[in-house]
Amino acid sequence: MSQLAVEEIWKSFGGFHALGGVTLSVASGERRAIIGVNGAGKSTFFSIIGGQLRPTSGRVLLDGEQVTGLPPHKMWARGVTRTFQRNAIFPGLDVRQNVRLAILARRRMGSRILAGAGRHSHIDDEADAILGRLELCGRANVAACDLAYGEHRQLEIAIALAGEPRILLLDEPTAGMSPAETQAMVAMLAQLPRTLTLLIVEHDMDVVFAIADSVSVLHQGRVLVEGSPSEVQADPRVAEVYFGQVEAPQ
Amino acid sequence: MAETTAIATTAPADRAVARRLGWSVGAAVLVGLVVAPQFGLPPYIMSLVIEVMIFAIFAMSLDLLLGYTGLVSLGHAAFFATGSYAAGLAAKFLTHELVVTTVIGLVVSMVLAVAIGWLSIRLSGFYFLMITFAFGQMIYSVAYRWNWLTGGSDGLNIPAATFFGAHVLGSRLQIYYTVLVGFVICFMLMRRIVGSPFGEVLAGIRENPRRMRAIGFDVRGYRLAVFVIGAGFAAFAGILNAQFNFFVAPDSAHWTESASVLVMVLVGGAGTLVGPVIGAGVVIMLQNWLSSYTQYWSLFLGLLFIVLITIARDGILGLAGRGWQRLRRGVA
Ligand SMILES: Nc1ncnc2c1ncn2[C@@H]1O[C@H](COP(=O)(O)OP(=O)(O)O)[C@@H](O)[C@H]1O
Numbered sequence: 001m002s003q004l005a006v007e008e009i010w011k012s013f014g015g016f017h018a019l020g021g022v023t024l025s026v027a028s029g030e031r032r033a034i035i036g037v038n039g040a041g042k043s044t045f046f047s048i049i050g051g052q053l054r055p056t057s058g059r060v061l062l063d064g065e066q067v068t069g070l071p072p073h074k075m076w077a078r079g080v081t082r083t084f085q086r087n088a089i090f091p092g093l094d095v096r097q098n099v100r101l102a103i104l105a106r107r108r109m110g111s112r113i114l115a116g117a118g119r120h121s122h123i124d125d126e127a128d129a130i131l132g133r134l135e136l137c138g139r140a141n142v143a144a145c146d147l148a149y150g151e152h153r154q155l156e157i158a159i160a161l162a163g164e165p166r167i168l169l170l171d172e173p174t175a176g177m178s179p180a181e182t183q184a185m186v187a188m189l190a191q192l193p194r195t196l197t198l199l200i201v202e203h204d205m206d207v208v209f210a211i212a213d214s215v216s217v218l219h220q221g222r223v224l225v226e227g228s229p230s231e232v233q234a235d236p237r238v239a240e241v242y243f244g245q246v247e248a249p250q
Numbered sequence: 251m252a253e254t255t256a257i258a259t260t261a262p263a264d265r266a267v268a269r270r271l272g273w274s275v276g277a278a279v280l281v282g283l284v285v286a287p288q289f290g291l292p293p294y295i296m297s298l299v300i301e302v303m304i305f306a307i308f309a310m311s312l313d314l315l316l317g318y319t320g321l322v323s324l325g326h327a328a329f330f331a332t333g334s335y336a337a338g339l340a341a342k343f344l345t346h347e348l349v350v351t352t353v354i355g356l357v358v359s360m361v362l363a364v365a366i367g368w369l370s371i372r373l374s375g376f377y378f379l380m381i382t383f384a385f386g387q388m389i390y391s392v393a394y395r396w397n398w399l400t401g402g403s404d405g406l407n408i409p410a411a412t413f414f415g416a417h418v419l420g421s422r423l424q425i426y427y428t429v430l431v432g433f434v435i436c437f438m439l440m441r442r443i444v445g446s447p448f449g450e451v452l453a454g455i456r457e458n459p460r461r462m463r464a465i466g467f468d469v470r471g472y473r474l475a476v477f478v479i480g481a482g483f484a485a486f487a488g489i490l491n492a493q494f495n496f497f498v499a500p501d502s503a504h505w506t507e508s509a510s511v512l513v514m515v516l517v518g519g520a521g522t523l524v525g526p527v528i529g530a531g532v533v534i535m536l537q538n539w540l541s542s543y544t545q546y547w548s549l550f551l552g553l554l555f556i557v558l559i560t561i562a563r564d565g566i567l568g569l570a571g572r573g574w575q576r577l578r579r580g581v582a
Pocket residue numbers: 013018036037038039040041042043044045
């Protein structure tokens with residue numbers, strides 16, 4: 001049985017159909033890339049699964065259980081976490097605190113109202129371990145808003161990983177990164193255990209080939225093609241969609 | 251709200267120095283407040299200090315919402331006033347025992363805060379401000395119009411309180427020390443709260459509520475919780491104010507009271523607890539001083555406020571912090 005199944009999802013904004021009947025299923029531990037031109041509906045699709053948006057119609061199933069339209073924190077409680085393309089960190093807090101928040105959520109410590117923060121130094125240690133995996137070790141005490149753009153994106157992933165999700169949805173994690181940063185990110189993602197299911201929106205086909213087992217191409221709110229990375233790249237319909245587009249897969 | 255907060259983002263060593271300095275100043279002020287009456291504090295000044303401490307509690311309680319969680323409420327006085335009236339009515343009709351009237355004041359205000367908060371926290375930003383304003387004015391109308399219960403525009407006279415049966419709360423000096431104890435307890439409690447994991451969650455909500463939801467927090471629940479907690483502290487301030495003035499008037503619920511305490515927080519420095527205390531002190535002292543010179547005191551106070559916010563969005567405390575850092579760099 002697939003771990004995550006999405007059936008005939010429609011999402012309209014006013015009269016505009018951002019998603020027009022997306023059906024897709026992902027197995028546990030799979031690495032699935034979602035590609036498609038700008039405006040294809042990729043982020044909207046993630047919002048439906050992450051609980052940020054309710055679908056106009058259709059169903060989302062997790063392990064066969066209907067979870068359509070649950071709010072984000074309830075989707076999270078079922079093991080689903082998504083990242084965002086923009087404004088996804090806590091700018092006024094330092095980098096370690098950013099990660100601490102996700103750890104507090106996972107340990108369900110947020111309601112401890114009279115506990116001294118100092119007594120939870122093991123949470124600092126845990127946060128630092130995660131920062132180490134994302135090459136942010138030396139930046140733990142820096143205000144998140146003072147990070148360079150690439151580091152921003154790394155912190156964004158660190159926060160998501162700190163929550164230890166079962167299903168992680170990454171929305172363009174390497175966009176705007178330098179080649180070196182992209183390479184480090186790919187290496188880190190490739191090392192993630194197979195207990196984690198990964199859905200990743202990505203424009204860079206090198207990244208897709210390095211990480212993904214399978215690819216779904218979204219086009220005008222529908223799944224156009226699905227297959228292995230090489231099948232998808234060879235598909236003439238995909239070439240047609242990307243023809244003349246700035247973001248043609250290289 | 252990020253720009254109104256004074257979250258420490260400087261180096262840890264600097265932070266440690268600042269913390270030590272803060273503790274020293276705090277201890278000195280506390281010792282000063284404890285011993286001052288022994289050196290013949292004039293009654294007029296003593297009353298002023300009592301008022302400052304009460305309003306400092308009120309301002310800190312608002313800052314839990316404003317500076318720590320990023321919720322700008324313009325109806326916070328509703329809870330201050332509800333605490334006053336509930337405790338006052340309990341004192342009038344039930345018992346003079348301060349412990350009982352205080353508990354009644356707290357419970358009534360916090361239950362009200364659950365209802366108002368539950369309806370308000372679904373909105374954010376400007377809409378939250380407007381709905382809290384509207385609820386605040388509703389409470390004001392009740393205090394003003396329900397003559398049979400509240401005494402209407404004449405206000406409510408409250409009998410002197412007893413403390414475990416003893417009539418020990420009659421003199422100004424006794425009231426001074428009681429309020430001082432209340433202030434210190436509230437300060438320490440709120441300090442504990444903002445430094446706890448719960449406090450960290452509030453800061454996360456202020457910085458990015460959408461992301462907080464995505465990493466598993468029930469943001470509405472936390473906002474409601476802090477709304478009710480803030481209301482509780484505000485009510486406590488209101489209870490002290492009513493019990494020790496032996497009187498409460500509907501004006502205490504008016505939106506201008508909410509605005510005034512908002513000004514205290516911003517003047518002192520939002521996102522800290524010391525800031526609102528400084529703000530309450532400065533605003534109340536200035537109010538007193540200016541009003542003895544001119545009937546246009548509120549105009550001057552307003553101008554001063556505008557100037558301050560223009561030069562320092564993080565208030566007097568932020569201004570002082572930058573001055574201190576410049577001084578240290580100059581010395582080093
Ligand atoms: N909140 C919204 N309101 C109106 N239109 C939206 C909204 N969010 C997305 N859209 C539209 O839906 C389409 C798909 O957007 P999106 O999912 O962000 O695409 P992608 O992530 O693939 O670039 C776009 O045309 C976008 O303008």
